[in-house]
Amino acid sequence: MQSRLHAHIGTIRQLEILLAVHDKGSINQAAKSLFLTQPTVSIQMKKLADAIGEPIYHLSNRKLMFTDIGLELVKTAVEVLDSFARLDMRLNNMRKLKSGTLRLSVVTTSKYLIPHLLGPFCEQFPDIEVQLNIGNREQTIERLKQSVDDVYVFSHLPNDIDCHTLAFMENPLVAIAHPENPLVKRKNLTLEDIRNEPFLMREKGSGTRHAIEEFLQNQQANINIKMTIESNEAIKHCVMSKLGISILSAHTLSYGEQNGLICLPIKELPIKTNWSFVWPKNKRQTIVAQQFLEHIKASKQ
Structure with missing residues (x-):
């Protein structure tokens, strides 16, 4: 017998509001992003929960936490809205407008280089809207598991998710220190030489x-x-303030401040990794995402 659940779930607008609440992590931020009032968003979420007959989320230490049922609803909302987006893009493509939306989720460190890749693409396709989400590796993996976005960027690939990958750039990790650090004057450094140095580390999930x-x-x-610090910029400034040494992506130095930072020539470094675009095998690619990946492949040649 055909399911009638769709008759109870609510409107497309409610699903859009649901995704905004999930992505922004709060009712208030979701309301701001949608140009709605906070009570309006709260009312729509209550109507959706009442229609489902189960709580969608709860508050824990003032943090909004989605239930398993809520996460399943988010996943379905993505699929439903993506179906409309694909139809819209197919129609636009038929009209040769090449418009639509590219949803891109990237790990924090890649924010230094992704704009340089998006620039030429958006110049070629000026009518395409880009939704760029930036989070640490753990947060981006969670979005990948829920297939919230079209394409994801990692420097260290998740090994438990069936995905397509496209490596597009090297990402060497190098050691940095303040110019007055005694290590700077030494040659032939090894990992043993930095073992007791105060080290500034990124947060778990990075x-x-x-x-x-x-x-x-x-x-x-x-x-x-x-x-333990949750920001590359903060780590760089801590190194500048002589609080310790660190290991960061060379790209954070290429596109960020370099004053007061010296790369230490440690024998075992750099740590060699690669930036890769990732997308799930079980999700159909949108026309815009396909066009973007083709653009990346062409730019590598």
Whole structure:
């Protein structure tokens, strides 16, 4: 018998509001992004929960946490809205407008280079809208699992999700220090020489931290973690303030401030990784996403 669940779930607009609440992590931020009032968003979410007959989310330590049923509804909302988006893009493509939306989710460190890839693409297709989400590796993997976006960017690929990948750029991780650090004057440095140095580490869930920990394990080496910091910029400024040394992507130096930072020539470094575009095998690519990936492939040649 045909399911009648769709008759109870609500309107397309409610599904759009649901995704905004999930992506923004709060009713207030979702309301701002949709140019709605906070009560309007709350009312629509209550109507949706009443239609489902189960709570969609709850608050834990003032943080909005989606239930398993809520996450399943988010996944379905993405599929439903994506179906309309694909229809819209097919119609636009038939009209040769090449318009539509590219949903791109990238890990934090790649924010330094992704704009340089998007620029030429958006110049070629000026009517295409780009929705760019930036998070750490753990957050981006969660979005990949839920197929929220079209394409994802990682420097360290998730190994438990069936995906297509397209490597597009090297991502070497290098050691940095303040110019007055005694290590700067030394030659032929090794990991052993930095073992007792105060080390500034990215937070758990970060791709950079994942790569460093995996590298140190393979090298059977240890470091002295003094601070855990959730931002490359903050780490660079802490190094400038002589609080310690760190290992970061060379791209954070190429596109960021370099004053007060010196790369340490450590024998075992850099840690060699690659930036890759990733998309799930079980999700049909949109026309815009296909066009973007073709653009990337062409730019590599």
